[in-house]
Amino acid sequence: MFNLPKAATAISTLIAVAAPAVADEVNIYSYRQPELIKPLTDAFTAETGIDVNVAYLSKGMVERLVAEGDRSPADVVLTVDISRLAAVVAAGVTQPVESAALSANVPTQYQDPDGHWYGLTTRARIVYASKDRVAEGDVTTYEDLADPKWEGRICTRSGTHAYNVALASAVVEHHGEEGAKTWLEGVKNNLARKPQGNDRAQVKAIWAGECDIAIGNTYYMGKMLADDEQKEWANSVNVLFPTFEDSGTHVNISGVAMTKSAPNKENALKLMEFLTSPTAQEIYAKANFEYPIAPGTSADPLVEGWGSFEADPVNLMTLAGHRATALRLIEEVDFDG
Structure with missing residues (x-):
């Protein structure tokens, strides 16, 4: 039982003790x-x-x-x-x-x-794109991110972060192990800088002109718009909902x-x-x-208002089953190197 006041919202530590359940x-x-x-x-x-x-x-x-x-x-x-x-x-x-x-x-x-x-x-794993430097329709699929036309133009957080590992797991599901490795190599070759920071830091980098597109989660747009400083970053980008060529948007x-x-x-x-x-x-x-x-x-x-999308229908536990493979591939291509 938790020794907490009514409707407590957070505590830093708890001591687990054998105790009868409390009905309410x-x-x-x-x-x-x-x-x-x-x-x-x-x-x-x-x-x-x-x-x-x-x-x-x-x-x-x-x-x-x-x-x-x-x-x-x-x-x-x-x-x-x-x-x-x-x-x-x-x-x-x-x-x-x-x-x-x-x-x-x-x-x-x-x-x-x-x-x-x-x-x-x-939440969807989407593309943030510069309003000034990326035309509508330039990015429509996740596969597009490996296209050499984006060389030196992509920002992202660490490839080993859980959000990117989940996306890579989806690539394994749709393209197999070899296809996923080729995709990861292509995206790495297109990076404008070494992977770093969080998703919001990538949008800041677009605003600062360091890159033109970035991979991120949709909800960060809301968080940035609610922040006085970060609102300017958010207003510099469009939210694009890429899909897999044979399926929907990764969520x-x-x-x-x-x-x-x-x-x-x-x-x-x-x-x-x-x-x-x-x-x-x-x-x-x-x-x-x-x-x-x-x-x-x-x-x-x-x-x-950011737009609509059709989610990839693959069961997420299927993607979880690819996690070890995805992480191994990310490390094999030295994505963060």
Whole structure:
């Protein structure tokens, strides 16, 4: 049990102790920052009367859950990126969940085939392009990024970052191992500088004239537009939604899973069902500039204004299965070198 005040939003450490479940609470380990999920937890408590305790972890979630074992106080985990969701499942610290509400609210490609996790929101891995130096239609596919016409014109963060590993995993899915290696070599040859910084730093580099296009996640546009200094960077680029030549736009997710130990299992299921409901989906997506996935839901008007796209329908656990191959290829071509 968490020794926290009512509706606590974050704590730095927790001590796992064997204790009986409390009927009116549910406990979360979260990689998402407290301010991003507080609107959701407040809405859940208002609707159900169940208090939500959140432990924000910057890293080490899997290791912590493994160390705590059956004594863990955590009921559910919230995280971003398919690789992190796959990692908690692979560690054996989650349990499968069956629910008609979850199945109805979460499209098949955004849920674990074995029911260990369910997606909540998506973000697209897109191209930021200079308004001044890149014409409309110059980039339409991910394959285009390896075209020599972009030599010295692309910026990106580290190839080994989880977001880029996920994209490379999608390239492996669509083009095979050799095709993915050729693509990575092509993109590396087109880099304007050594991979560095985060996604927002790439947009700043476009604004500064260091490169013309960059790879990034959609939600960073919203974050930059909300920042007085970074707004100028954001206004210097267009958001382009490339696709794979034979499919759609690569997306990644935020997701939720129930822990194997879950002392408040009934409340944990209620929370999971609430988080995937259309109402909660739109709250969550608006707070994070992401896309809700429940049928009949809409993104925030700001996000919708960036354009529409068809998501790659490949199940994300399939992409997670390519992660080791993708990372090996990234290192073989010395992408960050």
